[in-house]
Amino acid sequence: MSLKAQLEAIIYAAETPITAEQLTALVKDAIAAEGVTDEVEIKSRVRSSLEELIAEYDAPDHGIEIRQVAGGYRMSTKPEQHEVVRSFARSLKPPVRLSLPALETLAVIAYKQPVTVPEISDIRGVDSGGVIGTLLDRKLITTAGRKQVIGRPILYKTTKEFLMRFGLKDVSELPSMEEFEKLVAESFQAELTPAESGPADHAPQEESSKEVVSEAEKAG
Numbered sequence: 001m002s003l004k005a006q007l008e009a010i011i012y013a014a015e016t017p018i019t020a021e022q023l024t025a026l027v028k029d030a031i032a033a034e035g036v037t038d039e040v041e042i043k044s045r046v047r048s049s050l051e052e053l054i055a056e057y058d059a060p061d062h063g064i065e066i067r068q069v070a071g072g073y074r075m076s077t078k079p080e081q082h083e084v085v086r087s088f089a090r091s092l093k094p095p096v097r098l099s100l101p102a103l104e105t106l107a108v109i110a111y112k113q114p115v116t117v118p119e120i121s122d123i124r125g126v127d128s129g130g131v132i133g134t135l136l137d138r139k140l141i142t143t144a145g146r147k148q149v150i151g152r153p154i155l156y157k158t159t160k161e162f163l164m165r166f167g168l169k170d171v172s173e174l175p176s177m178e179e180f181e182k183l184v185a186e187s188f189q190a191e192l193t194p195a196e197s198g199p200a201d202h203a204p205q206e207e208s209s210k211e212v213v214s215e216a217e218k219a220g
Contacts, residue, residue, distance in 0.1 A: 003027060004049045011053075017072025017164065020046065070163035071170070098138070102131040106140055110162070110174060114144040114155035132156065140165065 006027050011018060024046045031042050050073065054066045063081045066073055077085045098106075105128045108120045120128040135141040139161040146152040158171065174180060 003031065003045060004053050006030060007046070007049055008053055011066060011073050012075055014072075014074065017069045017074040019072040020050065023050070023073070067167065068169045069167055070160045074164075076167055098134065099131065101126070101128070102134050105131050106135055106158075106162075107180060109135075109141055109156050110158050110171070110180065113157040113171070114147075115157075116147055116153040116155055118153060120156075 007023055010023060010026055020043075024043055027046065028042055031045055036042060036045065050066075056062075057065045057075075063078060064075050065078050067076055069076070101124075104124055105120055108123050108128075109115055112119065112123070117129050117132060132141070139159055141156050141162070142159045144155040144157040147155050162168075163170065168174065
């Protein structure tokens with residue numbers, strides 16, 4: 001089996017993005033069996049094969065691609081195939097449910113991280129403490145220490161799971177506020193439920209997600 005084929009099989013089988021270092025460790029013995037033992041040469045071969053593999057999947061006759069996501073490599077559907085794949089996925093099983101307040105809170109954290117609950121609530125104009133637990137349970141956010149002010153409130157930031165969910169290499173790839181709002185709506189629209197918002201976390205009915213992320217943008 002060729003090195004490229006081995007890398008392809010590993011990336012396909014991996015449940016989470018797999019790093020170049022992990023890939024190298026997994027195929028090192030196979031490369032060494034061909035008489036190559038120099039570490040630099042082994043890494044170079046893996047890198048070259050990865051680049052070739054990525055280029056091949058980039059061809060228009062492939063519906064999937066190999067992307068760098070959350071520090072590793074993974075296979076994912078190409079943007080132009082998202083709609084048909086989304087329809088297929090919705091037919092399989094109920095998705096993870098998130099309330100609209102949770103989505104709005106996630107958007108604020110994504111763009112203002114690290115950020116405290118009082119700061120999130122100030123941007124949204126409503127108490128956001130009730131949905132933090134939901135986002136933590138879904139592993140979309142995590143704690144990031146405490147802010148060095150009176151009371152030392154907990155700071156929150158997005159996670160690797162968040163990057164994987166949105167297909168981002170890192171937070172520097174976050175799109176504009178408007179594009180992110182659309183991305184969130186498309187990704188979670190079918191998952192909205194009022195059940196996860198506590199009594200203190202009901203935003204005014206006329207308040208839209210767009211208004212919330214706009215406030216986050218202004219606060220930046």
